[in-house]
Amino acid sequence: MKIILIGYMGSGKSSVGKALATHLSVKFLDLDAKICAEENKTIPEIFSTNGEIYFRRKEAEVLKKLLEREESYVLSLGGGTPCYGKNMQLIKNTASVTSIYLKTGLLQLKERLIVEKDSRPLIQDLKTPEVLEDYIRKHLFERTFYYNQSDLTVLTDSKSVEEVVHKVVESLD
Template identity: 35%
Template structure:
């Protein structure tokens, strides 16, 4: 059994796709943000408010390391910024099969504005500009860790899940 990590910008569908993929593969689904909240007994916005982004990224790296060392048969939905830290990118490349769910800034904006979840990095007067800026900064990092990239804008969750299953089957057949 393997480890599959879904990476991509906030709102790209990592949690939604991850849950359905895990069910289809009979794997355990783990949302990294939820794992961190349970581990620290604090919400993500509270971690950002009390320790800043640097502290959150440290919590994220520790959680990623813990999951990578002990978990098999897991689909992990990472946070959108997990790739900003070199040690986290190294962990993703070393211990996980990473699937990059790539969406356009327009898709991301539409999804996160509909989402009631508080997004600490979008507490900005111009979230559209912030999204484009962060996506541009992170693009190369997502590509660096990705074993496969899926353009998600035009596809249903079911289609994306099937694409990943087919990709995994093809990878397994190559071995």
């Protein structure tokens, strides 16, 4: 059993993923953390020294390796991962994978991301809440097509991590 968590940055993929993995007694994996370990750099360092295209190629390579593993796990993807190359197709075509879209609304995402802005290279230069909201809106419009290809969708607005985990477990049964 491989559970892949998909959603926009700030949707709770890492928090929910850790709690879900604990609940299911399986390993939690974070795609960005695996990329950082392989590159021996942070995501912002990879973006600034190698650029986004390099990062996206590395992301696809590490994703493929993780999907080839035999073990059960919960894997949290980066927000853009399903939207680049053939990543979503690869996820959908891998046996024993259930992809789950953690769907979070625009205003909830803005609230979460405004406080995390400095640690996220794609949004750190956005100066006002209005610019951030426009940025998120544009990305959600572009990415929803890919996110909606997930096997399951769980709404996360106004839910605690525990409530989202409960909804995910309920959806898996």
